[in-house]
Amino acid sequence: MGRGTFFYALWCLAVIAGFLAAGIFGYSPFAEGGRAHGGARAGIYGPTHK
Amino acid sequence: MQADAIPPRPQPAVRALNCPSCGSAVTLRAAGYSVTVGCPSCGSILDVNDAAVKLITEYHEMAAGLDIPLGTRGTYDGIEWEVIGHLDRSIYGAWPWEEYLLFNPYYGYRWLVTDGQSWSFGELLTMTPGYLTYDTLCIGDMEFRRFFAEREVQVDRVIGEFYWRVAAGERVASAEWAGPGWMLSRESNANEVSWTLLKLLTPAEMAEFGVSGVPRRPWPPPPHMVSPHRAWLGTGLKVAGAALGFLLLLMVFFAGGRWSDAGWFPVSAGVTGEQTVTIGPLRFDRPYQRVEIRAEVPRLENGWLDLDYSLVNRADQKVYEAYGAAERYNGVDSDGAWSEGSRASQVSMASVPRGEYDLIVEYRGNKWDGGYQQTFDGWMDAGNAPRVGILVRTGGLYGANLIVAAILLLLPLLWGLFRHVRFEQARQGESDFDPTGAAALFRTSEDEED
Numbered sequence: 001m002g003r004g005t006f007f008y009a010l011w012c013l014a015v016i017a018g019f020l021a022a023g024i025f026g027y028s029p030f031a032e033g034g035r036a037h038g039g040a041r042a043g044i045y046g047p048t049h050k
Numbered sequence: 051m052q053a054d055a056i057p058p059r060p061q062p063a064v065r066a067l068n069c070p071s072c073g074s075a076v077t078l079r080a081a082g083y084s085v086t087v088g089c090p091s092c093g094s095i096l097d098v099n100d101a102a103v104k105l106i107t108e109y110h111e112m113a114a115g116l117d118i119p120l121g122t123r124g125t126y127d128g129i130e131w132e133v134i135g136h137l138d139r140s141i142y143g144a145w146p147w148e149e150y151l152l153f154n155p156y157y158g159y160r161w162l163v164t165d166g167q168s169w170s171f172g173e174l175l176t177m178t179p180g181y182l183t184y185d186t187l188c189i190g191d192m193e194f195r196r197f198f199a200e201r202e203v204q205v206d207r208v209i210g211e212f213y214w215r216v217a218a219g220e221r222v223a224s225a226e227w228a229g230p231g232w233m234l235s236r237e238s239n240a241n242e243v244s245w246t247l248l249k250l251l252t253p254a255e256m257a258e259f260g261v262s263g264v265p266r267r268p269w270p271p272p273p274h275m276v277s278p279h280r281a282w283l284g285t286g287l288k289v290a291g292a293a294l295g296f297l298l299l300l301m302v303f304f305a306g307g308r309w310s311d312a313g314w315f316p317v318s319a320g321v322t323g324e325q326t327v328t329i330g331p332l333r334f335d336r337p338y339q340r341v342e343i344r345a346e347v348p349r350l351e352n353g354w355l356d357l358d359y360s361l362v363n364r365a366d367q368k369v370y371e372a373y374g375a376a377e378r379y380n381g382v383d384s385d386g387a388w389s390e391g392s393r394a395s396q397v398s399m400a401s402v403p404r405g406e407y408d409l410i411v412e413y414r415g416n417k418w419d420g421g422y423q424q425t426f427d428g429w430m431d432a433g434n435a436p437r438v439g440i441l442v443r444t445g446g447l448y449g450a451n452l453i454v455a456a457i458l459l460l461l462p463l464l465w466g467l468f469r470h471v472r473f474e475q476a477r478q479g480e481s482d483f484d485p486t487g488a489a490a491l492f493r494t495s496e497d498e499e500d
Contacts, residue, residue, distance in 0.1 A: 004282040005289065008462055012293040019297055019447075019455045023304050026340035028448035031400035033359065033372020047379035047390055047418070 087211035124259030135210030194227035306446025330408035
């Protein structure tokens with residue numbers, strides 16, 4: 001195994017570990033909700049059709 | 051009957067003679083094979099075919115310091131070779147390169163060729179390569195694509211001994227084909243056509259001939275150099291595929307549990323303000339979990355339902371919030387009937403700790419009155435008995451996390467692909483012909499005009 005492949009495999013392991021850790025903690029930076037920190041919401045309603 | 055024994059090949063003898071020009075001692079290392087020899091002191095070319103050494107071309111200049119002095123011995127592929135001759139060659143004085151003639155009494159002649167950066171080991175072929183296509187040649191399984199078009203090359207200087215009468219100014223037509231690690235050269239004149247197979251040598255192999263400082267990755271790359279990124283990319287793709295497969299397995303393994311029906315609640319007829327329901331207790335057993343909440347509004351049409359969720363921990367009153375909205379619209383316009391939105395809304399809360407919770411849902415129904423030729427706008431009418439159902443489940447991995455992980459896995463491969471393309475463009479940029487493969491990617495119109 002070349003040095004580049006070795007380091008890339010390490011990188012893949014790190015990504016998998018991060019993914020697994022996020023799964024164990026039920027975390028995602030893209031979750032719609034989480035611990036309340038205040039702040040207001042805003043939204044626009046109505047169809048976007050034309 | 052015993053076959054006649056094959057007579058042994060005559061051993062070349064080493065012969066000493068004196069240069070008629072400068073008087074220096076000249077050693078003929080392949081006596082009986084060589085027909086000319088260059089004086090290492092003054093560079094004069096001598097004819098050694100006759101017993102009386104004749105002066106062919108006289109050079110009263112010191113032989114330039116060669117990278118490999120004549121007489122140097124080096125081992126390649128387990129065979130020891132002695133450097134006996136040196137040629138400076140060029141295309142009418144431009145694009146110079148050097149060729150060293152090697153000799154071994156049992157294996158004959160070979161070449162070391164260098165453009166000043168990379169070195170190749172050349173062997174004269176006794177067969178003619180075959181044509182696969184008009185621009186691709188082959189020798190067995192090895193394929194070579196045309197690289198340098200045929201042009202006239204000349205000998206600029208001769209030092210040492212050779213097996214033919216070579217002299218400065220000798221010209222032949224030359225063309226080259228390149229394959230991964232190998233190059234094929236054809237030289238022809240009015241009398242003969244010769245093919246030479248050249249293998250790119252590593253710095254370690256050249257160190258065997260006493261040449262140090264050979265760059266590991268010369269730039270621009272020589273025509274027959276294999277992209278160092280190509281093998282890595284191939285292996286990297288397999289590693290990335292395995293990693294992505296493993297992530298998908300994790301997605302399946304950690305899939306969310308079943309939805310549990312938390313209850314159905316009426317939506318007030320007319321716009322009367324927010325309504326609130328409290329659902330609970332909800333018990334979450336894992337140390338941390340993703341909590342998904344789904345709202346279904348079966349009667350929703352041309353309106354929306356605002357939904358505010360608050361998960362309140364009964365033990366410490368910590369609150370986890372999310373907001374959702376179910377929207378559903380339809381209508382008719384000049385293109386016909388249309389509809390958009392969904393009668394359901396789903397949100398998730400991240401990293402909710404273990405405990406007992408109350409889910410407080412604040413919701414408010416709304417009617418959209420901006421439509422044109424609406425087919426239905428009375429979803430909140432009492433006759434429809436509008437209601438919202440709340441469902442809850444825990445567990446499962448975020449699909450967005452999988453996308454982020456996939457991007458992180460592929461980023462190094464994209465970087466490797468970029469470097470591979472850059473390498474191939476630099477390598478094939480030296481060619482007289484249009485680039486192919488990776489080098490043909492991402493070309494601009496200016497490149498194509500060039």
